């Protein structure tokens with residue numbers, strides 16, 4: 001079942017790429033496995049998944065310990081500073097950086113472990129009160145400050161679009177994130193590239209791909225509905 005769903009998502013990505021003449025190899029499918037048991041991740045791994053997204057530190061660490069070492073773990077959820085030390089040498093990229101203080105902690109831990117951590121800046125393009133992320137207007141100034149830190153490299157932007165009935169409703173937000181990335185790239189800030197755009201989830205990844213996503217974060221579309229229990 002997971003294998004079939006993944007194939008379906010890959011086909012949808014390829015078809016969205018064809019619509020705008022993009023090369024599907026530019027789009028990384030991040031399988032969002034939060035709340036799902038290791039057996040489900042193993043199934044996705046067997047079907048070719050190597051990029052997995054988690055939003056809780058403890059869950060990510062536990063799964064990373066058990067599963068194959070060639071998996072790239074993506075931290076996609078809100079990250080508390082005191083937990084950075086647990087994931088710094090386990091994650092491939094952190095998608096959800098939205099403050100200087102968090103970036104400073106990532107920098108400190110990265111230097112301690114002699115590594116360079118790739119991060120994305122989370123932007124709340126739709127300005128939803130319930131969501132983390134900086135505003136479009138705040139992004140450049142935060143990026144300029146983070147760019148000065150050692151052990152950290154800004155690779156692009158991330159956004160979580162609103163939950164909508166029709167994915168077309170989110171196209172404008174994805175286009176806005178892309179435009180912001182183009183604007184920032186144009187400023188040629190040292191230690192900053194805008195090569196990655198993490199945007200699009202189960203409900204809207206096709207539109208996100210059409211607007212330039214390089215990472216789509218798909219959970220339900222691969223693993224089925226999440227059961228958060230009682």
Ligand SMILES: *Cc1c(COP(=O)(O)O)cnc(C)c1O
Pocket residue numbers: 032034055076077160201202203217218219220221
């Ligand atoms: C849970 C989650 C997703 C995946 O959501 P689906 O709608 O199940 O695809 C993507 N991004 C973030 C940040 C998430 O927390």
